[in-house]
Amino acid sequence: MMIKEALSWAREELKEACERPAFEAELLLAYHLGQDRTYLLIHESESFPDVDKFQKLIQRRASHEPYEYIVGSVSFYDIHLEVEKGVLIPRPETEILIDLVAEIIEKENITNIAEIGVGSGAISIVLARKFPQLHIIATDISDMPIKVAEKNIKTFGLNQQIELRKSNLIDEVPEALELVVSNPPYIAEDFLLESNVIDYEPKEALFGGRVGDELLKQIILDVKNRGIKYLACEMGYDQKEPLQVFVNEIGVEYIKFYKDLAGFDRGFVIKFNEGKE
Numbered sequence: 191m192m193i194k195e196a197l198s199w200a201r202e203e204l205k206e207a208c209e210r211p212a213f214e215a216e217l218l219l220a221y222h223l224g225q226d227r228t229y230l231l232i233h234e235s236e237s238f239p240d241v242d243k244f245q246k247l248i249q250r251r252a253s254h255e256p257y258e259y260i261v262g263s264v265s266f267y268d269i270h271l272e273v274e275k276g277v278l279i280p281r282p283e284t285e286i287l288i289d290l291v292a293e294i295i296e297k298e299n300i301t302n303i304a305e306i307g308v309g310s311g312a313i314s315i316v317l318a319r320k321f322p323q324l325h326i327i328a329t330d331i332s333d334m335p336i337k338v339a340e341k342n343i344k345t346f347g348l349n350q351q352i353e354l355r356k357s358n359l360i361d362e363v364p365e366a367l368e369l370v371v372s373n374p375p376y377i378a379e380d381f382l383l384e385s386n387v388i389d390y391e392p393k394e395a396l397f398g399g400r401v402g403d404e405l406l407k408q409i410i411l412d413v414k415n416r417g418i419k420y421l422a423c424e425m426g427y428d429q430k431e432p433l434q435v436f437v438n439e440i441g442v443e444y445i446k447f448y449k450d451l452a453g454f455d456r457g458f459v460i461k462f463n464e465g466k467e
Contacts, residue, residue: 191241193219194234200248207252214257218247221261267316271342276334280312283450284373284424287457288316290448291371291422294459295321298420304329304363306372306409308354311339313371318351327365329357359412369420370413374405403429407436414440414462421462427454 191199200215208214216227222244223229238244250260258264258279264271266280267288273279291313294300301323305314308328318324330336336354343352355362360370406425410433413421425433430447437445443461450456 192235192237193230196238196241196244197230197234200244203248203252207254208257214251215248217257218251218260219244222247264310266310266312269315269319269346271310271312271315272338272345273310274334274338276332277338278309278335278373280310283456284312286448286450287371287373287422287424288313290457290459291317291369292320294369294420294422295324298368300368300420301325302365302367303327303369303371304360304367306359306370307331307335307374308339309335309373311342311352313373314339314352315342315346315348317371318348319346322351324351326352327355327363327367328352329355329360329363331356331358359409360416367416367418369422370409370418371422372409373424374409403432403436406433410437410460411440413460414442417462417464419462419464421460422457424457425455427456430455430458433458 196219197212197215200219201211204211204214216230219230219238220227222240223238247260251257256279258273259275262272262274264273264279266282267285271280291303295303295317302325303317305326305328308314308330311328314326314328318326328339330339333356336356340354343349343354357363360367403425406423406429409423410421434445434447437460441463443463445458445460447455447458
């Protein structure tokens with residue numbers, strides 16, 4: 191089979207599974223060949239080895255398995271990270287959260303923070319690369335994310351800056367902290383997700399309870415009760431109003447909500463009242 195024929199076949203196979211079947215067909219063939227996409231254009235009339243292996247890659251994607259799990263890697267911010275099944279695939283929206291946290295770290299000269307729900311290590315790794323003075327304790331309740339994050343942290347030589355700890359939220363983090371950042375599970379249990387998400391990504395990293403905001407509220411309370419100054423979190427597009435009511439009840443210095451690139455409410459930054467419970 192020639193490259194041109196393989197791409198035509200793959201495009202047809204993928205048209206029901208993804209928005210850009212031609213593009214993903216090229217990406218997967220380039221991955222299979224260990225080349226870039228330009229190579230495919232130059233050599234389109236040539237045959238290539240292990241056609242059956244390429245077809246299996248396409249069939250996995252046609253079954254809605256995320257591209258990132260198939261190739262074992264994801265592009266995020268200015269880096270590439272290893273990912274595998276059992277670890278949430280970091281989304282572009284989380285880059286906004288990182289930029290907001292980076293502003294606070296810079297302004298307040300913060301040196302000690304925690305991340306709840308480390309996943310692939312995306313947030314902690316980007317922040318550690320931005321701020322060499324930063325020490326981060328990154329937690330997760332599951333073993334697989336800790337294993338994958340450990341590999342990514344080692345790849346970037348950040349073992350001295352990022353400490354991984356198995357913990358529910360910050361239960362196992364007694365150290366003094368100035369800020370907590372998290373992209374926690376915040377989806378309601380009965381919310382219908384697309385097949386490529388619900389059938390493959392870890393449910394414990396997606397669902398935040400019956401309503402969806404239960405875990406977010408618990409994080410807010412935990413951080414407040416610990417006397418930590420800042421909390422920055424992602425949230426669901428429909429959770430702004432209930433979270434505003436909640437923080438009004440418990441009392442904070444301020445909560446600022448932010449939107450994603452599509453204009454949906456996507457997260458918040460809280461500054462807590464210092465010295466008050």
